[in-house]
Structure formats: C-alpha cells, structure tokens
Amino acid sequence: MAVSGRKQSDLLGSVAAGSAEDFDHCCEPCLTTNQRIEAHGFCVTCQEYLCKICHDVHRKTKVSRNHQILQRNDFDKIPTTRKSNNECTEMCQVHKKEIIKFYCPSHHALGCNDCITLGHRTCKVDYIPEKCEGIADGKEYEDVMQKLGEKLKEASEISKKAKGSRININDYNKEIIKAITEFRKEINDWLDQMQKDALNNAEEIKSNTNKIIQHVLDTCENTISGIKCLQSSLHASKSTHQDGQLYIGMKRAESTLKSDELNDAEQTLMHTNMHYSFQRNSELETLFCKKMVFGEIVDHSRHESTKVTKTVDRLIGKGDINVKTSSDMTECFITGCSVLNTNKLVLADNHNQKIKLISIENRLVQEEKALDSRPWDIAVMSQDQFAVTMPENKEIVVMTTDDKLSCVRSIKVNRSCCGINFNQGRLYVACLSPPSVIVLNTKVIS
Known part of the structure; x- marks a missing residue:
C-alpha cells in the first residue's frame, strides 16, 4: 500500500537499508507489506513502532494527530512487555480478499475461512488466533x-x-x-x-x-x-x-x-x-595405419571402466621409480600399490610403516606419512581418498591427499585385515583368523 507523499526512490532506499542490517525496532505498519524499515518513533496510543514517513503521516491524520508519540531517544521508556497481537493479517493467495486464519495439521495447509469450508470441512483444524497464544x-x-x-x-x-x-x-x-x-x-x-x-x-x-x-x-x-x-x-x-x-x-x-x-x-x-582421465589406445602405439578411436575418457569415480580382452603381444618397460627415502629405517617392502590419477600413485611400505605418495611424471617420492603399525594393502575410494588395511591393529585407515597426506578416520574390523578393494560405494576387505570377506558401505561409514 503506497503512503501519501512517499517517493518510490525513498521506499527502495529504505527497503535496501533494511535488508543490509538488523534494526532493534522496525516500522510495524510497513511490515504488513513485507518492508523492513527502521523505526523512527513509537505511538503509545496505537502501541506501534513507526518509520519516518509513517510517523509524519500519523501526525497529520485527523484520527491519530493527537496520539502520544515517543521519539527514538525515548524508546527506553516503552514498557518491556507489550500485549501480543494474535490478529492474522496475511491475505489468502487463493481467496484474495480473505485473511489466513486456519491451519489444517492433517494436510499441513494454511487457509482462510473459504479454504477450510471448501477443502477441509471434515478435518480438525486449528484457529490461529487461539492456537498462537504464547507461541x-x-x-x-x-x-x-x-x-x-x-x-x-x-x-x-x-x-x-x-x-x-x-x-x-x-x-x-x-x-x-x-x-x-x-x-x-x-x-x-x-x-x-x-x-x-x-x-x-x-x-x-x-x-x-x-x-x-x-x-x-x-x-x-x-x-x-x-x-x-x-x-x-x-x-x-x-x-x-x-x-x-x-x-x-x-x-x-x-x-x-x-x-x-x-x-x-x-x-x-x-x-x-x-x-x-585420458587412456591411450595401446594398439595405436604399434599400428598407426589402422583406423580406430583416439582414446577413452575413463571414469575413475565409479571404477567401472569397460575392459577389452585382448592378447598381449609384448610388454614395454617404461623405467623404474626409486621409492626409498632418506628417513627409511630398513629396506622397502611394498605390499600395496594403487593409482590415484594420471600423475600420482600411492604405496604401502610395510617394513617402514609408511604410506608414500609417488609422482609418476617426476618419478620420485613426493610425500610420505608414517603410521603406528604396518600397512598392507590400498584401495582408492575417490579422487583424493583411499583406504589402507592395518592387519596388526585390526583396522582400516581412510586417508586423504587433500593438501597433504593425512588420516581422515579409522574403522575397527576386529580381524586381521589384508587385501582390500573398492567398488560402487563399498569396501571389500579380505581378512584372516577367521578367513572371511567383510563388506563395508562407505556411505554409512561417513
């Protein structure tokens, strides 16, 4: 509802200011039109806070010009306990001229008198002015x-x-x-x-x-x-x-x-x-004259890349990667190895009680993490997380490469766990004593 003498630019400015900060008191007449505007005065007679525009109109209108109005500096004189207003003011969206006064708990629906009469006649509805007392x-x-x-x-x-x-x-x-x-x-x-x-x-x-x-x-x-x-x-x-x-x-x-x-x-x-990641077509490396696809975009997040069975004619060596570091106390004993992405792989060094992150491109140990017992096997779970079996502690440690190698959580299995694999949101863990395979749902674990 437009107020006489109020410019559109003033209204927009007031609304913008109201959304930018919280006021101790807002203009209550303006709140009925969903405008949060800082209060400038308080009408003792009407028991309402008023903004500058509403305050000036209040002073000019015949009905309210003699009301007692407190200025902002006198807000501390207003009684701390004011009578709660149980009156509903919001109009029904279906019946535009009716006010919402009812709530149907059975259908979780708010409505006016017409809504209740037409659609909820047999329902036990709440009358809001009575139900909201002390809410x-x-x-x-x-x-x-x-x-x-x-x-x-x-x-x-x-x-x-x-x-x-x-x-x-x-x-x-x-x-x-x-x-x-x-x-x-x-x-x-x-x-x-x-x-x-x-x-x-x-x-x-x-x-x-x-x-x-x-x-x-x-x-x-x-x-x-x-x-x-x-x-x-x-x-x-x-x-x-x-x-x-x-x-x-x-x-x-x-x-x-x-x-x-x-x-x-x-x-x-x-x-x-x-x-x-991009997976090369190995046949193209030896058979350039044969027309075939350039390569495959492999989905590592699902670990369900389609495998094509073919006869291996030969294996081509690409060089060794030295995984021994200066902090190793004994000879390396690699019991687990998994590829994280096209540039990195992660190793389980059982004798040195370490997890090592290897840069494939640079062919060196990029980072290592010491553990409190000997790791055995590794299963990649996502682009930056993998699970490590710890047989001596009878647990699985979930680790991450985000920023640096670190432990995310520990999962107790109460068995000596060795081999591990991950597929479709589940960890499959091979255990000894007793010989068994444990299936863990990672969604429940997380």
Missing part, C-alpha cells in the same frame, strides 16, 4: 529456528562440496587435454580428426558435469536464500509480537525443513561422474 516463548519456535540453522549449515556444506567438485572437474579436464595433446605428437597428421573427436568428447563431459554442478549450486543458493528470509521474517514477527504471522511463518518453515531438495541435490552430486 513466541514456546519450544516449538526454538525448535524451528534451530532446525532452520541446521538446514542452512547443511546447504552451505553441500554448496562447498559442489564448488570443490567444479574445481576438480576443471583440473581433470586440463589433464585430459594435456594427455591427448602429448599423445597426438607421437602419431602422424592423419589422426587430426580423431583428436578433434576426443577433445570434443572431453569438453562435452565437462560441460554436462558442470551443468549438474550448477544445478546443485542453484539449489543450495535458493535454499540458503529462502532460509535466511524465513529466519528474518520469524525474527521480525517475534520482535513485533505478531504471533499470528509468526505461527504462519513457522508452519512455512516446517515445510521447508521437510523438503528433500538438498538431499536430492547431494545425491545427484555424489552420483555424478567427477573423475576422468
């Missing part, structure tokens, strides 16, 4: 605000994961392009078209994956924005003692808390291919 000081309000905070934190964490995934997929795409380009230098010019096809394939994968990530980010941002808006609205309704509106807001908040959007977004992110 601002109740446990239900605290629970809703706490759950909104938890939902906000969850959305922020998933958003952080999605942003990290975006960085990783771009890094892997750069590695793919580099591998494709290097391989291309070793073959004849007639492979140009095949090279173009492979690059387009990699670019398409990056594009499609980024679209999924962007969808997750948009979901998180929308949830964060919606929760912040709900929190602000609930806080405003409580501070202005609008218990009816507070009740309505809390019920809306409960619907938001029950939403599965965030969980669906996280599941989408978890099941989206994030780890790719």
